Amino acid sequence: MEWLEGLPLVLGKYIAALFFIGMIIWAWFRPPRFIFEGALDKSRWRDLRIWATIFLGIQVILYIVF
DSSP: OHHHHTSOTHHHHHHHHHHHHHHHHHHHTSOHHHHTTTOSSOOGGGOHHHHHHHHHHHHHHHHHHO
16 A cells, blocks of 8 residues: 555546546437436436536536646
8 A cells, every 4th residue: 555655646636537527428428318318308408418517527627726
C-alpha cells in the first residue's frame, strides 16, 4: 500500500471526473426507447441523456476546480 501513499491527491479528483465522464458517455449510448420509456411524449426536455449531461457535467467541473 506504500505505492498508494506516493500518488498525488489530485489524481483522485481526475479519476472521479473520468468516472462522471464515463457515465455521460454511457447515457448517450442508451437507445431512445430506453430513454423515453414511460414518457407521455418525446419532447427534448424529457431526454434523460441531456439531463445527465448537464448534471454530471456540473459535477465534473466541481471536481476539477475544487
